[in-house]
Amino acid sequence: MIPEIGHFALLISLVFAISLAIFPLIGAQKNIAELVGLAKPLVYANFVLLSVSLFCLAWAFYHNDFSVTYVAMNSNSALPWYYRISAVWGAHEGSLLLWVWILALWTAAVALLSRSLDDADVARVLAVMGFIAIGFLAFVIFTSNPFERTFPMFPVDGRDLNPLLQDIGLIIHPPMLYMGYVGFSVAFAFAVAALLGGKLDATWARWSRPWTLAAWGFLTIGITLGSWWAYYELGWGGWWFWDPVENASFMPWIAGTALIHSLAVTEKRGAFKSWTVLLAITAFSLSLLGTFLVRSGILVSVHAFASDPTRGLFILVYLLIVIGGALTLYASRASQVVSTHRYKLFSREVLLFINNVLLAAALLVVLLGTLLPLVHKEIGLGSISIGAPFFDKVSSYWFIPFSIMLAIAPFVRWKQDKFSRIRNKLLPGVFFAAVLTLMMYLTLGVDSFMNLLGISLAGWIIALTLYELFLTRSKGKLPLSHWGMTFAHLGFAALVLGIAVTQFASVERSVRMVPGETVELNNYHFTLAQVKQVEGPNYSSYMGEFSVTNGDEKHLLFAEKRYYKVQSSVMTEAGIDAGLWRDLYVSLGEQLEGQAWAVRVYVKPFVRWIWLGGVLMMIGSILCIADKRYRKVLSMRCAHEAEPHNQRGEATGQTASSN
Amino acid sequence: MHRVFNIIFIFTLVAFPALAVEEDYPFEDPQQAKVFSQLVNELRCPKCQNQNIADSNAMVAIDLKNKTYQLVKEGQSKEQVVDFMVQRYGQFVHYDPPLNWLTIWLWLIPLSLIAALVLFVIKRGQREQKDETQVSVDKLAQAKALLQQIEEEGEKK
């Protein structure tokens, strides 16, 4: 009975979404207040319905209702309860349900927090989001219904959740990622609504900014979690594989990063209007493209999902309608937009413009690198692979100009500035970069120029970001958004430093070990104490106990090889001692003859900094959203008067542009 | 801070493979060991979903790894081993795509974007210079003051 309620709620929700996409829009275009007034109630009702639906599916999982096909395929009575709940989004059907629920959540949040906006404008935004919901609801209902029953015969027990997903990282990774993906729909909806309403001024940028920051923050942490999960769960010590599915989440992130920066210019200076709209459309379009790539199975990826051409075709048609529609609308309206704002060559505007061009270039590289193998094969040139060697090469060049600009931009004033004014302020950056590089060169003996350069660029960013903070701080209290920027930029530097150091200083050995034997790596002695058999709730496992010593330092690591009975698959759980300066990492391979085991040991310096970078960036986005001015804007009656004129700029520049 | 230097000190020491355990792929020449580790990370397992042969335990990946080891031990260069594998398994086996009229766009498209950027900056710089020489200094100051006034009013609104 419960699954039928969930299914029914889904069906009603589709009807509501269709109404939401049609009536408020007509109301807004034709000035009919009754129709405009329908928007918010429909949004809230939709959110309640989808929550019911999601709850019903979770209920079916929790109570092991194997008469539901999706539950039978992805759960098992021996599965611990928390994995039974997270199994809701463990496969195709349920993760799509989560997708639409999150869309409903964002839509409801927009409806709730946009009370001070003009009703017709909000109605347009909500209608666009309703339109987006239609496609995904229809997709769930007609091709991927999670509530389908196995009647009349149903299995005694389920086929279990994919063991790869039975992990804490994978409980939170997909919801965070989807919050990010779907969150870009808000900026998209604002942009499309602005195009529809013909109001492409700075207002829409101001309203989109906190939403974009929130989505970007979620996506950042989602990707970080995914990378961290791959690191400890796949047992290879890698943290990024340039897999198509990873690229699919990385592309909206790049677009989102560009969007955050260009929104700042559009909001504060009224420049880049048409470009910012395009970016807002692009960020969400790439989220949708990512969904398509993951769901259609048209690319070879480690993340194997059900590949079914009809499902793929459904999403493709939907992409053509949503993205194609938005871009057509853009083509017809954007040429009328004129940016009247003027600025000089050396100004914050131009530096942010360079930031955007570099990010756009990075985006194109990832997009091309992901899709070109497909094109290559389809036009008859044969199969090729584009992976780490290519992407690593390109990104190592790309980091150079991007990092240099990133550290300089906050010093430069809006509109016009002189290089001679800021030249002396850059000296700490040069100094610290030189010191850090020299220190690393002398102590680590780096033989790679590129890695050394990466380290010095990280030093350059860290020093200048902190110096800029210090200079601005000494002039008075800083708005939270300035702290946000500082955190995000430091996060980027931490990421660069982590990558550069890990790449050259990581060492590994792949050996054959018998209990009692010791292997040495960078002065750490890894001793395999014993391998014992351990029984888990739904798996049995060999657990290798390693003691690691280095002088006074002593750690105990447990590396496991788990055998999941129901799906008869083997998973590795790496044994890791995490530290800010280095990770010790052990993974257990195959059992060899006798008592011997294949073992891989790693020492990975600074690898934590990569995820630390992600966390810092996310904190940055939270600080930006928490800034007073957004709360002020929210409580203000009319959006057009929302900008308080005494408000400080994001950085030093704005008030001082009068020299 | 003590710990940092401790660690940094440790990095400088090279791992000595002198203990009892047996290395999976032992090399005497560290240069060869480096080439081998690069190769197994750049060669793709042709049967797997998307893994290099270092990370894969598929049968064909084991064979390719052993072959790579054999060839590197024989003193073949990285390029030679890659050619050997591509000859047998096609371009798919190498994660670095070959350069042809299609894949060149991987480089050309982003580069042309950057080139357009440089062009834009140069053009703008020239225009500004022209503006400045045409307009007398006095007039410029006047216009600036006016513009600023307008702007400030705009911001107050």
Add this chain to the structure above:
Amino acid sequence: MMKNFKVLVPIITFLFISIFLYKGLYSDPTDIENANLQRPFPEFKLNDLMNPDKSYNKADLLGEVTLINVWGTWCVTCRVELPFMTRLSEQGIRIIGVYYDNAAEAVFSGVDLIQTQQDVKQMLSQLGNPFRFNIYDVNRDLSLDLGVTGAPESFLLDANGVIVAHRRGAIDERVWEKEFAPLIRQLKQGG
């Protein structure tokens, strides 16, 4: 005019990409063409699986259209394929086996040749024996030269020993009629 064109770039790019996304839906990305197609069969010198004193080289494969089947007793799909292969050989197709050990087993614990020979005998007497003889690819070097990624795989050779067709996975009636039979007819007419 220039500006009008610029705003069209995104939509045109998107539509262009969509064409390939559409085509991609109906093609299998894991279906990778074997690099040895249209090339001569590689040179080799290997022993007979059942009779290690007898050795073969490339010359033993020449002279007529031949199907080379890479297989192993450990491989489930090969088992499925055997009856159809036997029917083919009864129709007069020369089929030669290349015996492929389970590589993981071979590397980690070693293979017992006597045991393998017994397994092969038993399996072939049960499901039919399509093979004129079996070449024992002891270190899987020949398979590696052929770009084999697993078992079963099959290669069709013309009389001069050039690989004219390749199949990854089992051959059944449908695959045979579609990909191999027309080629054989053509080869026989031509030669």
